[in-house]
Amino acid sequence: MKKLILTGLLVAGVSFAADGRAIFQSKGCASCHQVAVDTVGPSLKKIAQAYGSVDELVKYLKRQAQPKVWPEKAAIMSAQLAMIKNLSDAELKALAEFILSHK
Numbered sequence: 001m002k003k004l005i006l007t008g009l010l011v012a013g014v015s016f017a018a019d020g021r022a023i024f025q026s027k028g029c030a031s032c033h034q035v036a037v038d039t040v041g042p043s044l045k046k047i048a049q050a051y052g053s054v055d056e057l058v059k060y061l062k063r064q065a066q067p068k069v070w071p072e073k074a075a076i077m078s079a080q081l082a083m084i085k086n087l088s089d090a091e092l093k094a095l096a097e098f099i100l101s102h103k
C-alpha cells in the first residue's frame with residue numbers, strides 16, 4: 001500500500017514537472033532543436049542564453065516579439081509558431097520554462 005501511494009506521488013510529480021518538455025516533444029520541436037548542438041534550428045542552450053525571462057520568450061512564441069537568435073532563418077520557425085498558436089498561456093509558459101531550463 002505504502003509503495004502504491006509513493007508510486008502515485010512520483011508519477012504525479014514527474015508529469016507536473018515534465019509539462020513543458022511534453023509539449024516540446026509532442027509539437028515536434030525536438031526534431032529541429034537539440035539540447036546542446038545546433039542542427040536545423042539553434043540549440044536549446046543557445047536560445048536559453050538569448051532570452052532573459054520566461055515572459056520575453058512567451059512573447060516571441062505568441063509572435064509579439066521579433067526573433068533574435070537566427071533572424072535570417074525566421075521563416076522556417078514562423079511555420080512552427082503557427083502550430084502552437086492554440087496553446088493556452090499556461091502551456092506557453094511551461095514550454096518557455098522548459099526551454100530556459102537549458103541555460
Ligand code: HEC
Pocket residue numbers: 024027028029030031032033040041042047060066067068069070071072073074075076077080081083084095099
Ligand atoms: C523545421 C524545424 C523547426 C522546428 C520543427 C521547430 N523549430 Fe524552432 N527554430 C528553427 C529555426 C531554423 C530557428 C532559427 C530561426 C530564428 O531564430 O528565428 C528556430 C528558432 C527558434 C527559437 C528562437 C527564436 C529567436 O528568437 O530567434 C525558439 C524559441 C524556437 N525555435 C522554439 C521552437 C519551438 C517551441 C518549437 C516547437 C513548437 C520549434 N521551435 C520547432 C527550426 C525549427
